[in-house]
Amino acid sequence: MFKKILIATTALTLLAGSAVGQQAKVLKYTHYQPGREDQPKHAAALAFEACVEKATSGSIDVQIFPAGQLGNATTALEGLKFGTLELAVVHDGGISSVYQPFDVFALPYLFPNHETAYKVLDGEFGKEFADEMLKETGIRLLAYADNGIRHFTNSKHPIKTPADMQGLKMRVQPAPVFISLMESLGASPSAIDWAELPAALAQGTVDGQENGVTNIMAASLYQSQKYVTLDGHVYSLHAYLMSDAFYQGLSDTEKQAVETCVVEARTIHRDMTRATDLAAEKTLTDVGMEVYVPTEEEIAAFRELAQPAVRKHLEEAVGAERVEKLLQAEAEAAGSQ
Template sequence: MTRISAQAAVAAIALTTIGAVSAETIRFAHVDPAEWTQSKKGAASQVFKNLVEAETDISVELYPAGSLGGETELIEGAQDGSITVAMVSGAYANFCPAAAVTDIPYTFPNAPLAWEVMDGEFGDALAAHCLEQTGLRTLAYGETGFRNFTNSVRPVAEPADMAGLKFRVQTIPLYLEMVRGLGAEPQGIAWGEVPTALATGVVDGQENPISVIYSNNFFEFQDYLTLDRHVYGVDHILINDEFFQSLDSEQQAAVQRAAIVAGTTGRAIQQFGSADGIAKLAAEGMEITQPSAEQMDKFRAAAQPAVQAYLRDELGSDAVWIDRLADAVDAAQGN
């Protein structure tokens, strides 16, 4: 997949309008809130729309807040062409299983390193592989951010502190294996039931990105936040490849540039939301623990083996992507 440099992407904002051979319409869908100034995917989609419409005769229609379905439906719609562009996260692994490797816990130590890996050779190779499997071209990557643990019992600074605690997780084997590996008890509970489960003590804690923890008022039920950053969520900006190939070269370049700026915008909104959320959670009285580098190594050593073993069984020949990601992370760290 041809990638555009970050400098070229930013420069696209200043380009004058470029005429297109013919007018087209892009239907861009995501599940984030409709109020785009408060939404990473919403802000990304609005930026994409503005840039594409400034450079081409293509019009962009936005469909936020799951108005065209959940992430699975959006991906299916992008495959059949009823949706042109879908910005999705975890559900993509159901269509391109190799994409699940980015959810291996404690893989990315920080966001800038994750960006370097996803915007580099590994991300390009994964995109090409998934294009073959799905017919969807990855235009760019954004992020849903790091997930962190909260609980109502005690501060958690290392895996030993999690012993005996019950954590609500998504009913996804990767998350179940991760929590078991850390010595706690995972509980698969539907999202709508989480506040009640936390308030009544059915579970001691849960895990989510900072913005979700704050926006759902989990501080009302949880006293302790651990900034362990166990899973880094990737957003995929996907386009129906048949549609993309129908565009002329100038349109393709404009769409690609716009998507890269959109992904960068989503990352920035997410980073701001996390910083803002941490400050607000502290103000609400949550005790916040940032594990040391040594403690983070303990989390990694406890959680990764079981998850990697599960994924190797699930992925079969695609398990090579586990090692390709680990090698890319090591290279980015200079190891």
């Protein structure tokens, strides 16, 4: 009898061990847009979840935390570095707080259209940049997606020329490169975290800000911002970032699933954001904003002030070679269209 009990106990122990061994790997996934399917980040996250769980037969359990539920961008990036968070989709300003070279993408009036940006980011420059980030941070940059073409908004008056920026208190992302941009145009920059921006605008702490249409709509910034100028000064980025410690713990099949599914997510993310960008004038007019579309000559006036000043800052902050490589990659991409 004792022998039978011992055999049964051993069998149960082995079965329990086998079940533990087959337990799904949890992939916590955070982003900073509302958890609604009309939001590009969330629609992309849902697609990634379904794709990965199907491709791995459930060996990876994707758990989505929208609207910054796991903390701000800096907190998320630290979690990725130290392996307490698996995946985050973070905006450019937040990334540069941990990896400053990301500021290079904030060079104003760089990309003439979405297609040029995609060629640069999906090409050799984007790949080399991701490799450098991985080596320095332990964070794996899986894909680049749109955060929207950035435009100026404010509550005081229309902005048609750089002179109209003079004296405006403008919110910027907590990144020195955006401070340099505002100062070059004569505005007074104030670094405010994204989560605090709607209240800062509503309370008049700042007069205006700069963001893409998707974010203006997602946070209902139009409620306190009367005027918008569609100057498109920065092609703003989101990046799909994964803890390399988590990635290295995946099987080859699971790694392939993550890499394939993040491309699907990126495509949805880009397509939705780009569509909103292209419909900016109508979208913002419909919610009551006064929209100004500057001429090419007017945009050139902004570029002449902003680009040299920001380029000088970037060359000092992230290196002249990196800035030159980006400009060369952009020129080649634009020339190939």
